[in-house]
Amino acid sequence: MIGETDINAILKSQPPTRSAMAPAAIALANLSFSYPDKPNVLHDLNLDIHQGERVGIVGYNGCGKTTLFMLVCGVLTPSTGSVALLGEPVAPGRFRPDIGLVFQNPDDQLFSATVWEDVAFAPENMGLSPEEVEARVRSAMQLTGTEALHQRPPHHLSGGEKRMVAIAGVLAMLPQVMIYDEPTANLDLRARRRLIRFLQSSPQTFLTSSHDLEFILEVCDRVIVLNEGRIAADGDPAQVMRDRVLMEASGLEVPHSLTHTHRSEP
Numbered sequence: 001m002i003g004e005t006d007i008n009a010i011l012k013s014q015p016p017t018r019s020a021m022a023p024a025a026i027a028l029a030n031l032s033f034s035y036p037d038k039p040n041v042l043h044d045l046n047l048d049i050h051q052g053e054r055v056g057i058v059g060y061n062g063c064g065k066t067t068l069f070m071l072v073c074g075v076l077t078p079s080t081g082s083v084a085l086l087g088e089p090v091a092p093g094r095f096r097p098d099i100g101l102v103f104q105n106p107d108d109q110l111f112s113a114t115v116w117e118d119v120a121f122a123p124e125n126m127g128l129s130p131e132e133v134e135a136r137v138r139s140a141m142q143l144t145g146t147e148a149l150h151q152r153p154p155h156h157l158s159g160g161e162k163r164m165v166a167i168a169g170v171l172a173m174l175p176q177v178m179i180y181d182e183p184t185a186n187l188d189l190r191a192r193r194r195l196i197r198f199l200q201s202s203p204q205t206f207l208t209s210s211h212d213l214e215f216i217l218e219v220c221d222r223v224i225v226l227n228e229g230r231i232a233a234d235g236d237p238a239q240v241m242r243d244r245v246l247m248e249a250s251g252l253e254v255p256h257s258l259t260h261t262h263r264s265e266p
């Protein structure tokens with residue numbers, strides 16, 4: 001019995017709002033970032049992600065997607081500028097349960113002896129009652145289809161199974177904003193399709209990076225193209241990614257499904 005802690009029910013009961021009064025889910029103001037040995041990875045980014053949006057971040061290897069996610073989560077400190085999450089400034093190093101990051105490599109996230117313990121880790125560390133922890137774990141596993149794995153050691157799972165368990169572990173915190181870093185990497189077609197369906201039915205605001213541009217077309221309603229540390233384009237995924245000049249200048253290709261549509265147009 002999941003009852004009151006059904007994660008999707010809770011998130012849907014707080015419908016996303018884009019009114020002028022609602023704070024942006026994520027707001028970047030004049031955000032720049034350099035590593036000590038890699039300057040100007042991100043340069044003067046200004047961006048609002050509104051509540052309820054599903055945003056894809058695309059760009060060549062090393063253009064700064066993961067760095068941007070680390071800044072949004074407060075793992076890295078901006079060199080200049082600021083990040084705000086749901087209207088509150090992000091203070092580097094301060095844990096914010098309202099944002100959840102699913103790492104590019106699930107092995108960086110899974111470390112407990114069993115899947116159940118891994119999914120329970122965050123809610124247990126939020127000081128919740130054992131009943132609440134159990135309800136959240138059950139709900140997160142149900143949403144991600146990982147119930148049958150609950151007694152397995154995470155390091156024995158396949159890549160696709162690990163990915164869904166890693167997502168369950170983050171969902172169990174009930175974050176309002178999710179970040180998925182390259183979530184389709186190493187997934188087979190069935191696992192990728194399962195993830196697409198899961199994200200299409202997710203009520204949360206999310207940001208996802210991917211080199212799988214067809215995936216971005218299927219799950220996102222907005223795409224941001226990063227190039228040389230700056231925003232090269234921001235808009236409707238099909239419209240932006242159909243622009244061959246922009247895509248090639250940004251080290252990308254027009255996704256196949258869009259070139260096909262283009263050719264068959266009169």
Ligand SMILES: Nc1ncnc2c1ncn2[C@@H]1O[C@H](COP(=O)(O)OP(=O)(O)OP(=O)(O)O)[C@@H](O)[C@H]1O
Pocket residue numbers: 035036037038041059060061062063064065066067068
């Ligand atoms: N800890 C670090 N120290 C120094 N340079 C780093 C560090 N982490 C990343 N970089 C560099 O910063 C740049 C951006 O890296 P980042 O991982 O953010 O790119 P990305 O767009 O996520 O790449 P990919 O598509 O390959 O995952 C790269 O040139 C990378 O080599």
